[in-house]
Amino acid sequence: MRFAVIVFPGSNCDEDMYHAVVDQLGESAQLLPHTATSLAGFDGVLIPGGFSYGDYLRCGAIARFSPIMPAIIDFANQGGLVLGVCNGFQVLTEAGLLPGALHENTSLEFICKDTELKITNPNTRFTSAYTTDTITLPIAHGEGNYYCDPDTLAQMQANGQIVFTYTDNPNGSVADIAGITNAQGNVLGMMPHPERAVEALLGLTDGLGLFESMAQATKTAL
């Protein structure tokens, strides 16, 4: 499987994403600058965390109009797997590929710690490789407070789009939401960082299952 890791000005988890899928998972990947306009030859897109465009205006709001974004939107609409983590999640909501929005944590603090997550939908292309229903991943964000209106929430619950919830809600997110997919299930956005939890040496390995699930889903589809 060949992943594209999108690099915006201000992305800072791009190398971690690359390391996770290449060095830990043994798949292939390429860092792709935001100025690229094609995703030809890629089977999956990883939008990393960071502070794209300095988080000016709103997190993800300016990255959403980068030259690469039309290609990402096409790729997603054709059923390609897209993962956005942290700032990547914010970019996906701003782009309209995922419902809702992310704003300031209720505490107004930047929170950086390991958090326990429930896998609320194990039957997705991002979670199928997990054999457990709780995992621990680090979060590191100031604006991870997920909001959507009650109708959208009900729709997502009915469709199984809520994939990860916090056991102990750190940021005020509606319904403890940590990660959601689109209705088609091929685009996932999440605030916790799976790419920072891929090797025992660094303390956590629960993120690997997510990338394994994506790789399995892609190979099954090919």
Next chain:
Amino acid sequence: MYLAKIYVTYKPSILDPKGESIKSALHRLAYENVADVTMGKYFELKLTGVDQDDVAAQVKDICDKLLVNVNMETYRFEIEALEAV
């Protein structure tokens, strides 16, 4: 030339953590009668154009497309004609 003044705030249904924090600071300063604080964003855009209605339509597009996240924010704007220099 026109000047657009754009005011953006969270929708009332969204808890505004910054507004809440400012409110509690004001209460600590003994302004106990401050019942609510909303903190938002303010933009000024200068636009060339002949027809004020056209400029207004353009400003609305600009808000919907970039300046405002309509999922969580709401906005209003005013447009003034500027004297030619």
